[in-house]
Amino acid sequence: MSAPHSVPITVVAATGPGREVDRFALEHGADPVRELARRGWAVLRVESADVVEAVMQLRYAVAAATPAPASPRSVPTDPGLVVAEGERPEPYQRTAAYGVVTSMRGVLLTELSDRTAAPGRWTLPGGGLDPGESPLAALHREVWEESGQRVDAPQLIEVTTSHWVGRAPSGRLEDFHAVRVVYAAWCPEPTDPVVHDVGGSTESVRWVARDEVQGLPLTGFATSLPRWLST
Structure with a gap:
């Protein structure tokens, strides 16, 4: 990632x-x-x-359509966040690509490491765009780095966003804007997944049966996975 x-x-x-x-x-x-x-x-x-x-x-x-009424944005904060007097969050945007990757072996999911804010939770393979990189190129690169798998013909299915104030693993206070480009992709030749980006944000990776997905502790973003799998 x-x-x-x-x-x-x-x-x-x-x-x-x-x-x-x-x-x-x-x-x-x-x-x-x-x-x-x-x-x-x-x-x-x-x-x-x-x-x-x-x-x-x-x-x-x-x-x-009829214009939706304007309403003030409510920006949530991380639970238990403590902000020092005079401390101001830094605006920070992360644009990333993720894949709903499926194969005859199930759904490909990654477990977050303790270098993230949600260790032990499961999410989609993917991550931030490199400078000048397209979302599609980032998807192929990230899926390979986090699992060793190759995918065919990704199809764009949704762009989601999140906005909150919290602390990065480094301790920096951030006004965080996550923009996630989500693709559906098929892996024609699934193998035993291997994390190539060792020491990063991915602790482990595996193929998960579709009926077992909702039993995993998913990240908030990944809770949309059952809906994406049904489309």
Whole structure:
């Protein structure tokens, strides 16, 4: 899993091929679907996520809708967070790619190590984009680094975001904005998974039977996995 890398994000909305109807820069902490709803666009699907001239472009197919009412953003904090007097969180964005990777052996999941804020929890293989790297390239690289597996024909299924204030494992107080590009991918030749990125954020990796997924302690982000597997 790569170190976090901040990438400027532009959201593009279209009602058909070549029919762009809106374009805007995504602010720190904002969610593209909620921002589109506020602007009067209902999202039909996310069509692409590409890096163009060092800017991430998220393209959505949309339909006109009644604008959603604006509401103040509520930014949660980590449970038990203690902030010293005068301490201010640093804005920090992490743009990453993850895979709902399946094969004849099950679903590929990774266990987080004690170098993360959620050791022992399970999540999707993936991680932060390297400078200039596309989400699709990051997916292939991260799946290999964390499991030794190769995947075919990944399909973009969702872009999710989270925004909270908490401490990094280093102790730094962060105003954290996570942007996660999620793909579905098939592994045609599954092998016994091996963590190549030893000493990083991945403690272990394994194939999990579909009916066992919900019995694992999943990260908050990965709790959407049953829904993704059903689509």
